[in-house]
Structures are given as C-alpha cells and as structure tokens.
Amino acid sequence: MTKPPSPLALADREHGDRIYRRLAVLLGAAVSIYFVSVPLLGLNVAFHFYMMLWVTMATAFNITSGFSGYMPFGYVAFYGVGAFTTAVLVKKAGFAMFVALPVAGLAGVLLSLLFAPTLRLSGIYFAIVSFALAGICRLTIANLPEEITGGSFGLQLGSRAQPIFAFYTMMAVMLAALLGVLWLSRSRLGKALRAVRDDADAADMMGVNVGWVRLQGWMLAAFFPALCGGVEAWYTNVVDTETAFNTLITAKTVIYAVAGGLGTVTGPVVGAIAMSWLDELIWRRFPLINLLLLGVAVMLLVLFLPRGLVGTILRARPQWRRYIP
C-alpha cells in the first residue's frame, strides 16, 4: 500500500532535480570549455591530457567500485589490452586510428566477459584474483610472438603522432564517460547496481536480475579504460608491456577515485583533478621522493579521508546529496 506522493513532495523533488541537472550542465560546460581551450591558449598539453585520462579512468573505476562494490586491483588489464589492441591493429593490420579505437574498446568489453566468472567472488578474493589476472594478461602478451606484439621492445606507431587530435579524442572519451556515469547514477541500471551492492539477496527478491545487472556494470567499467589505453598509445606513439601493464596505473586510478569519493559522479572527477595537480607539484618540487610521497599520500588518505573529498562533504551535509551529481 504505497501512498501516491503528495503534490508538495513532488514539487520539492522536481526542484531538487532541477538544481541537480543545472549543476551537472554547469560542471560539464566548465570542464569542456577549460579543456577545449588548453591547446588554444598554449597551456601544458601533456599535463592536461593525462589529467583527462585519469578523470576517465577514475570515473570508469567508480562504476565498478562505487556503484557495484567490486575493487578490481588488476584494473590495468583493460587499459593494457586496449593499448595493445590499438597498436597491433594500426601497426600490423593497417587500420585507421578511428577504426582501431572502438575495436580496442570492444576488446576491453570482451576481456571483461572473459573475466565475468570472477564476479561471483567478493571483497578481498575478487581483488586478489583481479590482480593475478592482470599479471596473466601481461605475461601472455609479453610472450606472444615478436612479430605481433613486438616482444620486450613493444610497438612503435611511428609517424602517426597527432598529439592535438589525440588530445581532443581523449576529451571526447572523457565526456562520454562522464555522460555515461551521469546517466547511470539516475538510471534504472544504476539503482539496480546500488541495490545489488548493498544487499544482493534483497535485490534478487525484488526481481532484479543480479547476474545480468552486475555484468552490465562490469562491461561498462571495462570499456573506458580500454579506450584510454588506446588513446594514450596514440598520444605517446609507443606501447610496451612494462608501461601498459604497470601496476601504478591501477594504483593511481584507485587512489584518485577514492580521493574524490566513490559512488558520486563528481567525486572521481574532483579527486583526479586535485590529485593530478598534487602529483605535478610533487614531481616538480621533489622528483626524487615522488614515489615515496605518493605512497604516504595513499596511506594518509585511507586513514583520514576514507570517504574522499566529496564523500566527506556529503556525509556532513546529507541534504546536499539530492543536488550534487
């Protein structure tokens, strides 16, 4: 026996939704204008390219960790496979870049289907298995015949460097990821994912197809890092197993997403932008102890801001949850 919501409550909700939409559009416009003008104003293209890359990675990671409750510590697997798919298709099969990139994204989705059986694990088991699977991917690609993946030297894309094109492609990927998550956070699928994360049995009782919902979230979360890997391969013109499967890529993705706050759309964006700046500052000031500071920053983050920047604000002001994307 659910009562229909009173007109007052309805009006209130519509008011909240309006603010939410306005904030989303405002933030999206601000981010787009900022990044569009980076090459035009002659700002540091490389720095902003990687900032967008981390925003995309953290946002996509948020789909699997924030919405679905999985912590894939081998997230780099999708990135690396995307990078290698792009490189092999362009270099060996002679594909155009704009054909190779979507195929790389599909390769990420395909890999996620291959990893789908791990979704029945939870917590630390899932994290460890994911980590091991990333190791298997790296070793497999490193041991493929040298004619295909270039062995330990990797692949050079040669004269295909078009940094500005790659920059704007990265921006398109980032905006697609942000729109995707924005849609997800209000969609039926997003609600189902959250319900499954909080209590799979209860969601099952309510008629949610737990397995299918989880798989959808998982595929979505695999698509974007594969694209990121592909675009980065295009941008740097070089792919090799040591950098494309570096565990630091997973580490940074997780750290940036957690720094902003999992489960919100703005969290990973804020986290990735803030931490990219911090990383750059640390790099410039203390190039030697950069890695040490990164490690310490992770520990401090976990100990003092486990909910991230946005998550902490929302906890202090729960009523803002309706307005902030």
Next chain:
Amino acid sequence: MTALVLNGLVNGIIVGGLYALLGLSLSLLYGVLRVVNFAHGELVIGGSFVAYMLFRALGLPPLYSLPVAAVSFFAAGWCAYYLLIPRLSRSDDPETMSFLLMYGLSIALAATLLLLFGADSRSIDYSFNPISVAIGPVNVSTARVVALAVTIVITAAMGWFLFRTLPGKALRAATMNREATQIIGINVVRLSALAFALAFAIAGMTGVLIALVFPAFSPFSGGEYSIIGFIVIVLGGLGNPVGALIAGVFYGVAEQMATVFLPQALAQIVGFALLVGTILVRPTGLFGFRALR
C-alpha cells in the same frame, strides 16, 4: 632426467619452506585482523637489506642478522599497528581499505629502499665453508640447506607458540571468532598488535633467508614475493597457518618442477593460473575448511 627431477624436488622443498614462511605471516595477519598485507614483499626485501647492510658495514654473517632483523621488525610492527590499524577500523569497509592502506605502504617502502640503496640488484657476498653438500645424487649449496634448517626451526617455534602457549592459543581463537575472544576477556587490541608484530618479525627473518637462498634482490623484487604469498595463502585457505605451510611447500615444489619442464615465462603464468583456478573452484583453499563465523 631423474637427476633434474630430484634436483627440482630438493630445491622445491627449500624454496617452498621460504614460501611457507611468507604464507605463515600473511595468514597470521589475515586471520586475526582481516588485513591483507600487500606490503609483505617489501617488508621481506627490507629484511634482506638489513642483512646486506650488517654484512657490508660490520662483516656480520647473515645468520647473525636473523635475530637483529627479528627484533627490529617486531618493534616496527608493534608501532605500525598502533599507528595504522585503529583508525582503519573506523572506515565503512575496513577490509578493502586495509588492502589500499597496505598498497600505499608497499609503494612507500619500495620508494624508501630505492632512495637508500639505489635501483641495482644486490647480493650478499658470503659463502659457507663447504660451498655445497651432496644430498644423495643432488648437490645443494650449503646456504640453502642452512636456510631450510632455519625455516624448520622458525616454523617449529611458531607451531609451539600457536598450539602450546596461552597467547598463541588466544591468537588462534581470535582467528576463529574475534567477538567471542573479546567476550571471554582477552585484550584483542594487544593481541592484534602482537599478531602484527609477529608477522613483521617473520617477514624480516624471511628476508634474511631469501638473501641466502636467492642470488640477488632489489627494491623492486618485493612485489613478486607479495604475489607468491597471496598464492600460498589462497591455496592454503585464508587465515589458516597450517594450510599455508603445506601450500607453501606444495607451491615451491610445483614452481621448481615447472621450471624444469616449462620455459621460465610459462612457469610464472602457472602460478597465477593456479591462484585464479583455486579461488574460482574452491574459495576455501585446497587444504582449507569453511571458516567458522
């Protein structure tokens, strides 16, 4: 061929003993605290560097640095517990957050070792008097035999501690049911600190032994040992010290046999595949039993 297989078997048991120690301390931590120590490999390498430093500076043979590593790492673990863990338990999802915390610790430790010792591979230039001994038809370096002996002593001491003494029994009880242990009046916080410190101490000693058994180590080799440790505790069942011992030796023999029959790179994949397969088929481990909650 039989000589190769025998060689693989003997070396597998020696290496497996070290893997068992990795698993023992990891499962101690996971059992009592539900903390998965991602930084374990770096701690182990830290132990190797302690032995290296003492040997270079004072000419101390590696065996004498065992107690030094044990005591200093025990103290470090005790402090680390009170610095890190009490805050951790306040977060929403302590288990995952502990993984992340230890990940940060592992990055920080590797970076510290890198700053102190540089990126080069190091080895301890020390040999025992007969360099090798013959076990049947197999020649094994004395260092490896000594390492195996020390491993057995450490394991026996841990076994005696865990099964015969009151604090050890309390540790096992906390593994089985933390709340109930608290109810009967055991100071779980101090017990956890003890588990943390013990795990660190075992890691330090493992590091010294690894410096004896393996030809070289560098600040970057920690990750490998963490992964081997994960494989071992998953095979043995998370939080089950006896299972970890058996699984460690099992994995050591399997790995050495794989290097006899397969190319090096494939042997590594075998380890990962073993881990993934075990978790998917039998999440409680090969030798595990369903944990009592």
